[in-house]
Amino acid sequence: MMLMVVVVFGFGRAEGYRTVVIVHGIFDGPKQFRTLSRFITEAHPGTEVVVLDMYDNVSSLHPLWQQVGGFSGALTSIMSRSPAGVHLLCFSQGGLICRALLHTLPHHNVHSFISLSSPQAGQYGDTRYLRWLFPEHLKRNIFNICYNPFGQKVSICDYWNDPHHRERYIASSSFLALINAERHHALVQGWKENFLRIRKLVLIGGPDDDVITPWQSSHFGFYDDQENIVDMRKQDYYKEDGFGLKTLDGHGGIELCQRSGVKHTAWHSNYSVFTSCIEPWLT
Numbered sequence: 040m041m042l043m044v045v046v047v048f049g050f051g052r053a054e055g056y057r058t059v060v061i062v063h064g065i066f067d068g069p070k071q072f073r074t075l076s077r078f079i080t081e082a083h084p085g086t087e088v089v090v091l092d093m094y095d096n097v098s099s100l101h102p103l104w105q106q107v108g109g110f111s112g113a114l115t116s117i118m119s120r121s122p123a124g125v126h127l128l129c130f131s132q133g134g135l136i137c138r139a140l141l142h143t144l145p146h147h148n149v150h151s152f153i154s155l156s157s158p159q160a161g162q163y164g165d166t167r168y169l170r171w172l173f174p175e176h177l178k179r180n181i182f183n184i185c186y187n188p189f190g191q192k193v194s195i196c197d198y199w200n201d202p203h204h205r206e207r208y209i210a211s212s213s214f215l216a217l218i219n220a221e222r223h224h225a226l227v228q229g230w231k232e233n234f235l236r237i238r239k240l241v242l243i244g245g246p247d248d249d250v251i252t253p254w255q256s257s258h259f260g261f262y263d264d265q266e267n268i269v270d271m272r273k274q275d276y277y278k279e280d281g282f283g284l285k286t287l288d289g290h291g292g293i294e295l296c297q298r299s300g301v302k303h304t305a306w307h308s309n310y311s312v313f314t315s316c317i318e319p320w321l322t
């Protein structure tokens with residue numbers, strides 16, 4: 040037994056560090072991840088870091104399932120030449136694309152999934168992105184645009200989660216309600232099994248983010264219908280283990296990393312966030 044452990048460890052080191060695949064957020068692209076890529080290669084020399092270059096800038100508004108299709112091809116080809124597995128590091132909206140990839144790719148070999156300030160439980164807040172898209176609308180009215188088949192063709196609507204229109208959300212969300220198993224579908228069990236292939240889910244976020252609303256959505260918490268925060272472990276999708284969160288947590292597979300003083304677009308270039316919340320999971 041002892042010998043096996045040593046052999047596996049030695050083999051892993053001889054092969055070097057696992058490739059890190061980065062998926063960007065809304066309105067950005069590879070350019071915004073140069074600092075993070077440098078942090079990684081300085082900490083772990085020789086690491087291959089790939090920032091996927093697709094759906095950049097305004098193209099990041101394309102429907103999320105369409106983007107998942109594109110990213111899926113790129114990730115699959117990297118994984119197939121990385122038999123020791125890869126790590127997936129995904130920022131903001133990219134964290135939702137990555138989660139959908141983990142649910143829908145049956146043979147993926149992702150070890151750590153690092154979700155960097157990503158609205159995993161949805162978004163309900165006025166942001167400059169939203170005002171740019173829908174200048175005439177208040178957040179309480181956005182559900183009228185988002186919760187219909189046309190609205191669902193804009194990425195932001197795919198994870199718009201209005202706590203005051205829960206039934207409309209569950210019936211109309213063609214993305215988040217499915218990956219969070221809030222609306223039942225035929226593939227739920229398979230998606231859960233695929234997701235549980237990961238070893239570690241690292242959820243990073245904090246109260247000074249100013250974009251992800253509520254910020255606890257980065258830790259799978261969300262508003263109830265009174266806009267009080269319900270934490271991840273008290274959410275129905277956790278308690279019912281709809282997509283594997285509770286099982287993963289039971290294995291010690293979830294790390295919550297909360298940091299104050301970090302604005303949304305500063306997460307990926309903050310060195311103390313990197314050393315404390317990211318680097319430990321990139322081995």
Ligand SMILES: *[C@@H]1O[C@H](CO)[C@@H](O)[C@H](O)[C@H]1NC(C)=O
Nearest residue numbers: 066067068070094095096097
């Ligand atoms: C996205 O915007 C950046 C400028 O911030 C630009 O350098 C880059 O070429 C753009 N990417 C695409 C694919 O248009």
Ligand SMILES: *[C@@H]1O[C@H](CO)[C@@H](O)[C@H](O)[C@H]1NC(C)=O
Nearest residue numbers: 298299300301305309311312
């Ligand atoms: C970097 O992160 C630390 C928390 O780890 C925070 O106190 C600090 O304000 C952040 N700096 C910037 C520029 O975001």
